[in-house]
Amino acid sequence: MSQIKVAVVPVTPFQQNCTILVCEATGKAAVVDPGGDVPLIRRAIEQTDASVEKILLTHGHADHAGGAADLRDALGVPIEGPHLGDKFLLDNLETAAKMFGFPCRDVAPDRWLDEGDQVSFGAIRLDVRHCPGHTPGSVVFINQPMQFCLVGDVLFQNSIGRADLPGGDYATLMRSIEQKLLTLDDGMTFISGHGPMSTIGAEKKNNPFLQK
Template sequence: MCCVHNVRVFNVSDVRAAIIPVTPFQQNCTLLWSDRTKKGAVIDPGGDLDRIRQAIEEIGVTVEKIILTHGHIDHAGGAAELKEALGVPIEGPHEADRFLLDRLEETGRGYGIEARAVTPDRWLQEGDTVAVGDLVLDVLHCPGHSPGSVVLVSPTQRFAIVGDVLFQGSVGRTDLPGGDGKALIRSIKEKLLPLGDDISFICGHGPTSTIGQERQTNPFLQGDAVF
Protein backbone atom coordinates (compact mmCIF):
# COMPACT_ATOMS: atom_id res chain seq x y z
CA MET A 1 0.00 0.00 0.00
CA CYS A 2 2.76 2.45 0.94
CA CYS A 3 6.37 2.45 -0.21
CA VAL A 4 7.70 4.97 2.33
CA HIS A 5 10.48 3.24 4.27
CA ASN A 6 9.58 1.70 7.64
CA VAL A 7 5.85 2.53 7.53
CA ARG A 8 3.59 0.04 9.31
CA VAL A 9 -0.05 -0.44 8.34
CA PHE A 10 -2.67 -1.02 11.02
CA ASN A 11 -6.20 -2.25 10.23
CA VAL A 12 -9.18 -2.63 12.56
CA SER A 13 -12.61 -3.09 10.98
CA ASP A 14 -13.12 -0.03 8.73
CA VAL A 15 -10.25 1.90 10.33
CA ARG A 16 -6.98 2.15 8.43
CA ALA A 17 -3.77 3.64 9.73
CA ALA A 18 -0.24 4.09 8.43
CA ILE A 19 2.24 4.46 11.26
CA ILE A 20 5.14 6.67 10.13
CA PRO A 21 8.11 6.90 12.54
CA VAL A 22 9.45 10.47 12.57
CA THR A 23 12.16 12.52 14.29
CA PRO A 24 15.21 11.06 16.06
CA PHE A 25 12.76 9.87 18.75
CA GLN A 26 11.04 7.54 16.24
CA GLN A 27 7.64 8.92 17.19
CA ASN A 28 4.65 7.16 15.64
CA CYS A 29 3.05 9.84 13.48
CA THR A 30 -0.19 8.22 12.34
CA LEU A 31 -2.12 8.77 9.13
CA LEU A 32 -5.63 7.65 10.09
CA TRP A 33 -8.48 7.28 7.64
CA SER A 34 -11.82 5.62 6.97
CA ASP A 35 -11.67 2.85 4.38
CA ARG A 36 -15.11 3.86 3.12
CA THR A 37 -14.44 7.55 2.49
CA LYS A 38 -10.63 7.79 2.15
CA LYS A 39 -10.87 10.93 4.29
CA GLY A 40 -8.50 11.13 7.21
CA ALA A 41 -6.25 12.98 9.62
CA VAL A 42 -2.56 13.24 10.43
CA ILE A 43 -2.00 12.60 14.12
CA ASP A 44 1.13 13.96 15.82
CA PRO A 45 3.31 15.22 12.94
CA GLY A 46 6.46 15.76 14.97
CA GLY A 47 8.73 16.27 11.98
CA ASP A 48 10.09 14.64 8.79
CA LEU A 49 7.19 16.16 6.88
CA ASP A 50 8.48 14.90 3.54
CA ARG A 51 7.91 11.32 4.71
CA ILE A 52 4.44 12.16 5.99
CA ARG A 53 3.43 13.90 2.76
CA GLN A 54 4.81 11.05 0.66
CA ALA A 55 2.68 8.57 2.60
CA ILE A 56 -0.41 10.75 2.13
CA GLU A 57 0.19 10.90 -1.61
CA GLU A 58 0.96 7.20 -2.06
CA ILE A 59 -2.06 6.03 -0.06
CA GLY A 60 -4.38 8.58 -1.62
CA VAL A 61 -5.97 9.90 1.56
CA THR A 62 -7.72 13.27 1.64
CA VAL A 63 -6.43 14.83 4.86
CA GLU A 64 -9.07 16.97 6.55
CA LYS A 65 -7.26 17.87 9.76
CA ILE A 66 -4.23 17.49 12.00
CA ILE A 67 -4.74 16.11 15.50
CA LEU A 68 -2.28 16.50 18.40
CA THR A 69 -2.41 14.14 21.37
CA HIS A 70 -0.09 16.39 23.38
CA GLY A 71 2.41 19.21 23.08
CA HIS A 72 5.86 17.58 23.19
CA ILE A 73 8.34 18.39 20.43
CA ASP A 74 8.40 14.91 18.86
CA HIS A 75 4.61 14.95 18.47
CA ALA A 76 3.89 18.57 17.58
CA GLY A 77 7.09 20.04 16.13
CA GLY A 78 5.96 19.88 12.50
CA ALA A 79 2.30 20.77 13.05
CA ALA A 80 2.51 24.46 12.10
CA GLU A 81 4.36 23.79 8.86
CA LEU A 82 2.10 20.87 7.87
CA LYS A 83 -1.00 22.96 8.60
CA GLU A 84 0.22 25.59 6.14
CA ALA A 85 1.17 23.00 3.52
CA LEU A 86 -2.15 21.14 3.62
CA GLY A 87 -4.45 24.05 4.46
CA VAL A 88 -6.21 22.13 7.23
CA PRO A 89 -7.06 22.93 10.87
CA ILE A 90 -5.38 21.54 13.97
CA GLU A 91 -7.42 19.95 16.74
CA GLY A 92 -6.04 19.11 20.18
CA PRO A 93 -4.56 18.65 22.60
CA HIS A 94 -6.17 19.90 25.83
CA GLU A 95 -5.37 23.55 26.55
CA ALA A 96 -3.27 22.55 29.57
CA ASP A 97 -0.47 21.87 27.06
CA ARG A 98 -0.50 25.42 25.68
CA PHE A 99 2.80 26.20 27.45
CA LEU A 100 4.48 23.32 25.59
CA LEU A 101 3.15 24.37 22.19
CA ASP A 102 4.19 27.98 22.81
CA ARG A 103 7.79 26.85 23.45
CA LEU A 104 8.21 24.41 20.56
CA GLU A 105 10.80 26.48 18.69
CA GLU A 106 12.94 26.92 21.80
CA THR A 107 12.57 23.26 22.74
CA GLY A 108 13.45 22.17 19.21
CA ARG A 109 16.73 24.07 19.31
CA GLY A 110 17.73 22.03 22.33
CA TYR A 111 17.20 18.78 20.40
CA GLY A 112 18.42 19.96 17.02
CA ILE A 113 14.90 19.76 15.57
CA GLU A 114 13.37 22.56 13.53
CA ALA A 115 9.99 23.48 15.00
CA ARG A 116 7.60 26.38 15.32
CA ALA A 117 5.17 27.35 18.02
CA VAL A 118 1.60 26.45 17.16
CA THR A 119 -1.87 27.26 18.46
CA PRO A 120 -4.58 24.71 17.62
CA ASP A 121 -7.76 25.84 15.91
CA ARG A 122 -9.65 23.79 18.47
CA TRP A 123 -8.60 22.72 21.95
CA LEU A 124 -10.04 19.37 23.04
CA GLN A 125 -11.70 18.56 26.35
CA GLU A 126 -13.05 15.46 28.07
CA GLY A 127 -16.30 14.46 26.39
CA ASP A 128 -15.60 16.12 23.03
CA THR A 129 -15.70 14.13 19.80
CA VAL A 130 -13.42 14.36 16.76
CA ALA A 131 -14.56 13.35 13.28
CA VAL A 132 -12.11 11.66 10.91
CA GLY A 133 -14.02 11.03 7.72
CA ASP A 134 -17.02 9.06 8.90
CA LEU A 135 -15.20 7.88 12.04
CA VAL A 136 -16.18 9.50 15.33
CA LEU A 137 -13.58 9.46 18.08
CA ASP A 138 -14.34 10.21 21.72
CA VAL A 139 -11.88 12.44 23.57
CA LEU A 140 -10.51 11.46 26.97
CA HIS A 141 -8.35 13.95 28.87
CA CYS A 142 -5.55 11.81 30.34
CA PRO A 143 -3.01 14.00 32.16
CA GLY A 144 0.20 12.64 33.61
CA HIS A 145 2.70 12.38 30.77
CA SER A 146 1.82 15.99 30.07
CA PRO A 147 -0.96 18.09 31.61
CA GLY A 148 -2.94 18.24 28.36
CA SER A 149 -2.55 14.74 26.95
CA VAL A 150 -5.64 13.37 25.23
CA VAL A 151 -6.63 9.90 24.07
CA LEU A 152 -8.93 9.31 21.09
CA VAL A 153 -11.26 6.31 21.21
CA SER A 154 -13.68 4.73 18.75
CA PRO A 155 -16.08 2.68 20.89
CA THR A 156 -17.75 1.17 17.83
CA GLN A 157 -14.52 0.20 16.05
CA ARG A 158 -12.84 -0.86 19.35
CA PHE A 159 -9.76 1.19 18.60
CA ALA A 160 -7.79 4.02 20.23
CA ILE A 161 -4.91 6.45 19.70
CA VAL A 162 -3.25 6.88 23.09
CA GLY A 163 -0.23 9.12 22.42
CA ASP A 164 2.41 8.68 25.12
CA VAL A 165 -0.04 7.79 27.90
CA LEU A 166 0.37 4.01 27.53
CA PHE A 167 2.81 1.78 25.65
CA GLN A 168 3.26 -1.91 25.09
CA GLY A 169 4.85 -2.95 28.38
CA SER A 170 5.36 0.57 29.68
CA VAL A 171 3.82 4.00 30.27
CA GLY A 172 4.74 7.56 29.39
CA ARG A 173 7.64 9.25 31.16
CA THR A 174 6.72 11.84 33.77
CA ASP A 175 10.01 13.64 34.39
CA LEU A 176 9.33 16.36 31.81
CA PRO A 177 7.72 19.71 32.68
CA GLY A 178 4.15 19.17 33.86
CA GLY A 179 4.58 15.41 34.28
CA ASP A 180 2.87 13.65 37.18
CA GLY A 181 3.35 9.92 37.76
CA LYS A 182 0.38 9.41 40.05
CA ALA A 183 -1.90 11.32 37.67
CA LEU A 184 -0.70 9.18 34.75
CA ILE A 185 -1.45 5.88 36.48
CA ARG A 186 -4.83 7.26 37.56
CA SER A 187 -5.62 8.27 33.97
CA ILE A 188 -4.78 4.80 32.69
CA LYS A 189 -6.62 2.87 35.40
CA GLU A 190 -9.70 5.10 35.56
CA LYS A 191 -10.11 5.99 31.87
CA LEU A 192 -8.30 3.48 29.64
CA LEU A 193 -8.64 0.12 31.37
CA PRO A 194 -12.45 0.45 31.68
CA LEU A 195 -12.70 0.76 27.87
CA GLY A 196 -12.43 -3.03 27.58
CA ASP A 197 -9.75 -5.62 26.91
CA ASP A 198 -10.58 -5.86 23.20
CA ILE A 199 -9.59 -2.25 22.47
CA SER A 200 -6.58 -2.16 20.12
CA PHE A 201 -4.41 0.93 20.29
CA ILE A 202 -1.62 2.79 18.55
CA CYS A 203 0.78 4.48 20.94
CA GLY A 204 3.28 7.27 20.44
CA HIS A 205 6.35 5.02 20.24
CA GLY A 206 6.91 1.35 19.60
CA PRO A 207 4.50 -1.44 18.68
CA THR A 208 0.72 -1.50 18.97
CA SER A 209 -1.07 -3.39 21.72
CA THR A 210 -4.45 -3.99 23.35
CA ILE A 211 -5.91 -2.88 26.64
CA GLY A 212 -6.25 -6.53 27.67
CA GLN A 213 -2.59 -7.29 27.04
CA GLU A 214 -1.47 -4.28 29.06
CA ARG A 215 -3.89 -5.02 31.90
CA GLN A 216 -2.38 -8.50 32.24
CA THR A 217 1.31 -7.90 31.54
CA ASN A 218 2.27 -4.24 31.91
CA PRO A 219 4.38 -4.00 35.10
CA PHE A 220 3.28 -0.40 35.74
CA LEU A 221 -0.36 -1.46 36.01
CA GLN A 222 -0.02 -4.32 38.46
CA GLY A 223 -1.37 -3.94 41.99
CA ASP A 224 -0.92 -0.48 43.44
CA ALA A 225 2.14 0.39 41.39
CA VAL A 226 2.93 4.09 41.26
CA PHE A 227 6.06 6.00 40.28
Protein backbone atom coordinates in the same frame (compact mmCIF):
# COMPACT_ATOMS: atom_id res chain seq x y z
CA MET B 1 -19.93 0.73 9.79
CA SER B 2 -17.10 2.73 8.26
CA GLN B 3 -13.67 1.18 8.57
CA ILE B 4 -10.35 2.90 9.28
CA LYS B 5 -7.18 2.22 7.33
CA VAL B 6 -4.05 3.03 9.35
CA ALA B 7 -0.55 4.02 8.22
CA VAL B 8 2.17 4.64 10.83
CA VAL B 9 5.13 6.85 9.90
CA PRO B 10 7.96 6.99 12.47
CA VAL B 11 9.33 10.56 12.56
CA THR B 12 12.04 12.60 14.33
CA PRO B 13 15.10 11.11 16.06
CA PHE B 14 12.65 9.83 18.72
CA GLN B 15 10.91 7.57 16.14
CA GLN B 16 7.52 8.95 17.12
CA ASN B 17 4.52 7.17 15.56
CA CYS B 18 2.86 9.76 13.36
CA THR B 19 -0.37 8.01 12.36
CA ILE B 20 -2.47 8.59 9.24
CA LEU B 21 -6.07 7.48 9.71
CA VAL B 22 -8.14 7.02 6.54
CA CYS B 23 -11.92 6.59 6.42
CA GLU B 24 -12.31 3.88 3.81
CA ALA B 25 -15.90 4.88 3.02
CA THR B 26 -15.04 8.46 2.06
CA GLY B 27 -11.27 8.63 1.43
CA LYS B 28 -11.00 11.39 4.02
CA ALA B 29 -8.15 11.28 6.51
CA ALA B 30 -6.68 12.70 9.71
CA VAL B 31 -2.99 12.95 10.59
CA VAL B 32 -2.23 12.33 14.26
CA ASP B 33 0.93 13.80 15.86
CA PRO B 34 3.03 15.07 12.93
CA GLY B 35 6.11 15.70 15.05
CA GLY B 36 8.53 16.39 12.20
CA ASP B 37 9.89 15.05 8.91
CA VAL B 38 6.93 16.67 7.16
CA PRO B 39 8.10 15.73 3.62
CA LEU B 40 8.11 12.07 4.73
CA ILE B 41 4.58 12.45 6.15
CA ARG B 42 3.36 14.09 2.95
CA ARG B 43 4.75 11.25 0.82
CA ALA B 44 2.97 8.75 3.06
CA ILE B 45 -0.28 10.71 2.68
CA GLU B 46 0.09 10.60 -1.11
CA GLN B 47 0.58 6.83 -0.96
CA THR B 48 -2.75 6.44 0.85
CA ASP B 49 -4.48 8.42 -1.94
CA ALA B 50 -6.57 10.06 0.80
CA SER B 51 -7.65 13.67 1.32
CA VAL B 52 -6.59 14.99 4.74
CA GLU B 53 -9.35 16.87 6.58
CA LYS B 54 -7.53 17.70 9.81
CA ILE B 55 -4.53 17.25 12.06
CA LEU B 56 -4.98 15.82 15.56
CA LEU B 57 -2.53 16.26 18.46
CA THR B 58 -2.44 14.01 21.52
CA HIS B 59 -0.11 16.34 23.45
CA GLY B 60 2.33 19.19 23.13
CA HIS B 61 5.79 17.61 23.12
CA ALA B 62 8.07 18.54 20.22
CA ASP B 63 8.31 15.02 18.77
CA HIS B 64 4.51 14.92 18.49
CA ALA B 65 3.62 18.50 17.54
CA GLY B 66 6.78 20.02 16.06
CA GLY B 67 5.73 19.60 12.43
CA ALA B 68 2.06 20.46 12.89
CA ALA B 69 2.35 24.11 11.83
CA ASP B 70 4.25 23.24 8.64
CA LEU B 71 1.78 20.48 7.76
CA ARG B 72 -1.20 22.78 8.41
CA ASP B 73 0.35 25.38 6.09
CA ALA B 74 0.98 22.78 3.39
CA LEU B 75 -2.47 21.17 3.51
CA GLY B 76 -4.68 24.07 4.59
CA VAL B 77 -6.46 22.04 7.26
CA PRO B 78 -7.26 22.75 10.94
CA ILE B 79 -5.43 21.37 13.99
CA GLU B 80 -7.55 19.91 16.80
CA GLY B 81 -6.11 19.06 20.22
CA PRO B 82 -4.61 18.64 22.63
CA HIS B 83 -6.21 19.98 25.84
CA LEU B 84 -5.52 23.62 26.79
CA GLY B 85 -3.24 22.36 29.58
CA ASP B 86 -0.48 21.90 26.98
CA LYS B 87 -0.53 25.49 25.67
CA PHE B 88 2.75 26.24 27.47
CA LEU B 89 4.42 23.42 25.53
CA LEU B 90 3.03 24.38 22.12
CA ASP B 91 4.06 28.01 22.72
CA ASN B 92 7.68 26.91 23.22
CA LEU B 93 8.28 24.22 20.59
CA GLU B 94 11.01 26.18 18.81
CA THR B 95 12.92 26.54 22.05
CA ALA B 96 12.47 22.86 22.87
CA ALA B 97 13.67 21.86 19.41
CA LYS B 98 17.05 23.46 20.00
CA MET B 99 17.63 20.98 22.82
CA PHE B 100 16.61 18.00 20.68
CA GLY B 101 18.30 18.93 17.43
CA PHE B 102 15.40 18.86 14.98
CA PRO B 103 13.39 21.79 13.61
CA CYS B 104 10.01 22.71 15.15
CA ARG B 105 7.61 25.64 14.97
CA ASP B 106 5.40 26.92 17.74
CA VAL B 107 1.77 26.11 17.00
CA ALA B 108 -1.69 27.21 18.17
CA PRO B 109 -4.47 24.66 17.55
CA ASP B 110 -7.67 25.76 15.85
CA ARG B 111 -9.61 23.83 18.51
CA TRP B 112 -8.64 22.78 22.02
CA LEU B 113 -10.16 19.49 23.18
CA ASP B 114 -11.62 18.36 26.49
CA GLU B 115 -13.12 15.30 28.13
CA GLY B 116 -16.24 14.15 26.28
CA ASP B 117 -15.53 15.97 23.02
CA GLN B 118 -15.60 14.22 19.65
CA VAL B 119 -13.44 14.69 16.57
CA SER B 120 -14.41 13.51 13.12
CA PHE B 121 -13.06 12.95 9.63
CA GLY B 122 -15.06 11.45 6.80
CA ALA B 123 -17.63 9.16 8.40
CA ILE B 124 -15.39 8.38 11.40
CA ARG B 125 -15.98 9.69 14.93
CA LEU B 126 -13.40 9.52 17.72
CA ASP B 127 -14.25 10.13 21.37
CA VAL B 128 -11.84 12.29 23.37
CA ARG B 129 -10.66 11.53 26.89
CA HIS B 130 -8.42 13.93 28.80
CA CYS B 131 -5.55 11.89 30.29
CA PRO B 132 -3.11 14.19 32.12
CA GLY B 133 0.05 12.98 33.81
CA HIS B 134 2.58 12.67 31.00
CA THR B 135 1.65 16.25 30.17
CA PRO B 136 -1.19 18.33 31.66
CA GLY B 137 -3.06 18.39 28.35
CA SER B 138 -2.64 14.86 27.02
CA VAL B 139 -5.71 13.41 25.29
CA VAL B 140 -6.54 10.02 23.79
CA PHE B 141 -8.78 9.29 20.79
CA ILE B 142 -11.12 6.29 20.97
CA ASN B 143 -13.35 4.53 18.44
CA GLN B 144 -15.47 2.07 20.42
CA PRO B 145 -17.20 0.28 17.50
CA MET B 146 -13.85 -0.64 15.94
CA GLN B 147 -12.15 -1.30 19.29
CA PHE B 148 -9.32 1.04 18.37
CA CYS B 149 -7.66 4.01 20.05
CA LEU B 150 -4.62 6.28 19.96
CA VAL B 151 -3.10 7.00 23.37
CA GLY B 152 -0.09 9.23 22.65
CA ASP B 153 2.55 8.80 25.36
CA VAL B 154 0.15 7.87 28.17
CA LEU B 155 0.55 4.09 27.82
CA PHE B 156 2.95 1.81 25.93
CA GLN B 157 3.42 -1.90 25.41
CA ASN B 158 4.81 -3.02 28.80
CA SER B 159 5.47 0.54 29.92
CA ILE B 160 3.87 3.90 30.73
CA GLY B 161 4.60 7.50 29.81
CA ARG B 162 7.28 9.52 31.53
CA ALA B 163 6.06 11.73 34.35
CA ASP B 164 9.35 13.54 35.08
CA LEU B 165 9.11 16.17 32.32
CA PRO B 166 7.69 19.70 32.84
CA GLY B 167 4.03 19.45 33.81
CA GLY B 168 4.20 15.69 34.36
CA ASP B 169 2.97 13.95 37.51
CA TYR B 170 3.19 10.23 38.25
CA ALA B 171 0.12 9.95 40.48
CA THR B 172 -1.97 11.84 37.92
CA LEU B 173 -0.67 9.64 35.10
CA MET B 174 -1.54 6.44 36.94
CA ARG B 175 -5.00 7.77 37.75
CA SER B 176 -5.56 8.62 34.07
CA ILE B 177 -4.49 5.14 32.98
CA GLU B 178 -6.63 3.39 35.58
CA GLN B 179 -9.76 5.51 35.11
CA LYS B 180 -9.65 6.37 31.39
CA LEU B 181 -7.81 3.47 29.69
CA LEU B 182 -8.07 0.32 31.81
CA THR B 183 -11.86 0.81 31.86
CA LEU B 184 -11.90 0.17 28.09
CA ASP B 185 -12.59 -3.32 26.73
CA ASP B 186 -9.73 -5.81 26.99
CA GLY B 187 -9.86 -6.27 23.22
CA MET B 188 -9.29 -2.56 22.55
CA THR B 189 -6.21 -2.18 20.32
CA PHE B 190 -4.13 0.94 20.84
CA ILE B 191 -1.38 2.77 18.99
CA SER B 192 1.12 4.50 21.27
CA GLY B 193 3.33 7.46 20.48
CA HIS B 194 6.35 5.14 20.26
CA GLY B 195 6.88 1.42 19.77
CA PRO B 196 4.48 -1.39 18.84
CA MET B 197 0.72 -1.65 19.15
CA SER B 198 -0.90 -3.55 22.00
CA THR B 199 -4.29 -4.18 23.60
CA ILE B 200 -5.73 -3.05 26.90
CA GLY B 201 -6.11 -6.66 28.01
CA ALA B 202 -2.47 -7.48 27.26
CA GLU B 203 -1.31 -4.49 29.31
CA LYS B 204 -3.51 -5.44 32.26
CA LYS B 205 -1.88 -8.87 32.21
CA ASN B 206 1.73 -8.09 31.28
CA ASN B 207 2.61 -4.44 31.93
CA PRO B 208 4.81 -4.38 35.06
CA PHE B 209 3.73 -0.82 35.90
CA LEU B 210 0.07 -1.91 36.14
CA GLN B 211 0.47 -4.91 38.42
CA LYS B 212 -0.92 -4.43 41.90
